[in-house]
Amino acid sequence: MRRPKVHIIGGGLAGLAAATRFADGAYDVALYEAARQAGGRCRSYYEPALGLTIDNGNHLLLSGNHAVRDFLKCVGNENALQGPPDARFPFVDLATGESWVLHPNKGSFPWWIFVPGRRVPGTKPSDYLALLKLVLARDGQSISQVMRCEGTLYERLWHPFFLAALNTDPREAAVAPAAAVIRETLMKGAGACRPLVAAEGLTPAFIDPALRFLESRNAHVFLGRRLRAISVADARLAKLEFEDENVPVDRGDAVILAVPAPVAEGLLPGLAVPRTFRAIVNAHFKVEPPASMPPILGVINGLTEWLFAYADRLSVTISGADRLLDVAREDLAQRIWSDVTQLTHLSGPLPPWQIIKEKRATFAATLEEEALRPGPRTPYANLFLAGDWTATGLPATIEGAIRSGYRAADELTGSR
Numbered sequence: 001m002r003r004p005k006v007h008i009i010g011g012g013l014a015g016l017a018a019a020t021r022f023a024d025g026a027y028d029v030a031l032y033e034a035a036r037q038a039g040g041r042c043r044s045y046y047e048p049a050l051g052l053t054i055d056n057g058n059h060l061l062l063s064g065n066h067a068v069r070d071f072l073k074c075v076g077n078e079n080a081l082q083g084p085p086d087a088r089f090p091f092v093d094l095a096t097g098e099s100w101v102l103h104p105n106k107g108s109f110p111w112w113i114f115v116p117g118r119r120v121p122g123t124k125p126s127d128y129l130a131l132l133k134l135v136l137a138r139d140g141q142s143i144s145q146v147m148r149c150e151g152t153l154y155e156r157l158w159h160p161f162f163l164a165a166l167n168t169d170p171r172e173a174a175v176a177p178a179a180a181v182i183r184e185t186l187m188k189g190a191g192a193c194r195p196l197v198a199a200e201g202l203t204p205a206f207i208d209p210a211l212r213f214l215e216s217r218n219a220h221v222f223l224g225r226r227l228r229a230i231s232v233a234d235a236r237l238a239k240l241e242f243e244d245e246n247v248p249v250d251r252g253d254a255v256i257l258a259v260p261a262p263v264a265e266g267l268l269p270g271l272a273v274p275r276t277f278r279a280i281v282n283a284h285f286k287v288e289p290p291a292s293m294p295p296i297l298g299v300i301n302g303l304t305e306w307l308f309a310y311a312d313r314l315s316v317t318i319s320g321a322d323r324l325l326d327v328a329r330e331d332l333a334q335r336i337w338s339d340v341t342q343l344t345h346l347s348g349p350l351p352p353w354q355i356i357k358e359k360r361a362t363f364a365a366t367l368e369e370e371a372l373r374p375g376p377r378t379p380y381a382n383l384f385l386a387g388d389w390t391a392t393g394l395p396a397t398i399e400g401a402i403r404s405g406y407r408a409a410d411e412l413t414g415s416r
């Protein structure tokens with residue numbers, strides 16, 4: 001008997017994660033990716049300006065990201081992420097020169113907030129009670145409705161933490177995805193909030209192992225195949241129209257659309273999707289980091305927000321960076337390098353650099369956009385949605401993308 005087929009459109013992490021769910025062989029899997037390289041917004045590439053292979057953006061993960069762990073284990077690369085053995089977040093305030101290490105304790109009772117050397121300097125334990133209000137908030141509220149978005153603790157912890165997690169200024173952000181992150185990481189204690197990075201790069205960590213795994217399970221991965229349109233008949237998706245050929249979707253077959261929100265909306269007019277996005281700017285400097293540099297440094301009162309130390313470069317992340325999109329790249333490089341020299345005590349002229357502005361890095365985690373995130377089901381019985389922008393309950397992150405792919409695959413198999 002012919003096995004049913006699953007067509008997965010989009011080879012980002014959502015699509016790849018969905019594909020891994022069919023590894024038991026009950027379905028034939030075909031995955032179509034428009035680009036010549038899989039990975040979408042989570043990929044490595046050769047950057048000629050630096051003569052290095054770098055990632056499209058620095059990606060910070062936390063040890064509480066359980067779907068990420070599960071995915072890496074499934075594709076056989078569970079040691080892909082590196083980080084300190086303990087949850088330690090060094091910070092520097094460029095305005096005052098102060099530095100400190102945020103150091104949550106193991107276990108869910110947060111005694112670290114009672115220890116001056118573990119909490120943010122200039123704060124007292126009662127300041128942290130605001131977090132309870134945040135996790136107990138109703139959906140449909142904004143962060144600024146439940147937390148005072150000013151003061152030392154906000155400036156030194158909640159602002160950088162939520163801006164990084166949501167890629168949206170917390171003053172305009174919805175509380176629900178912020179609370180979900182806190183519940184899954186900080187509230188579970190140090191074991192769930194160790195900072196992790198793919199030090200060897202995102203493609204070697206996530207994408208290549210996933211492609212090898214899928215190939216070993218006889219999934220067909222087609223690169224350079226952009227879906228142009230779909231045809232529907234009898235309330236089901238009946239045909240996929242690519243540039244060079246049409247692929248019928250036979251009865252019993254199904255499709256998972258794991259493309260970015262604007263592409264999904266273009267293919268499925270009338271679909272409600274988030275329509276406002278926020279930029280991320282990354283700056284890369286080809287310079288060997290000082291031996292004393294931590295792998296990740298949080299920065300307060302700088303243009304730089306996070307400084308990542310890799311073996312062959314220093315890289316800076318600036319989230320919610322729409323205000324910088326029109327700033328000349330040379331100007332940005334100089335300003336960010338000036339922060340970096342203060343933070344590292346490196347001196348000398350600007351080393352080889354690259355500035356990458358990802359205009360639509362993630363959707364804006366505002367109340368309006370949150371309300372537009374669809375679930376995995378569509379009006380068509382054999383069409384399912386995945387992507388970091390679908391209603392995962394999480395911000396647009398690797399964890400959210402992987403979970404969305406898992407959920408679309410589970411809905412599909414559950415619907416049979």
Ligand SMILES: Cc1cc2nc3c(=O)[nH]c(=O)nc-3n(C[C@H](O)[C@H](O)[C@H](O)COP(=O)(O)OP(=O)(O)OC[C@H]3O[C@@H](n4cnc5c(N)ncnc54)[C@H](O)[C@@H]3O)c2cc1C
Nearest residue numbers: 010012013014034040041057059060227387388397398401
């Ligand atoms: C600069 C930057 C920094 C980030 N930092 C972090 C971080 O620190 N931590 C974190 O967890 N997350 C971070 N993220 C978010 C994370 O990268 C994304 O949430 C995740 O990669 C999204 O995966 P996805 O599969 O949902 O979407 P995508 O990666 O966008 O995948 C969609 C895929 O569909 C393909 N496609 C589009 N149209 C078609 C078509 N018509 N036919 C076929 N294929 C198509 C695209 O080429 C793409 O490969 C960051 C993102 C950026 C851009």
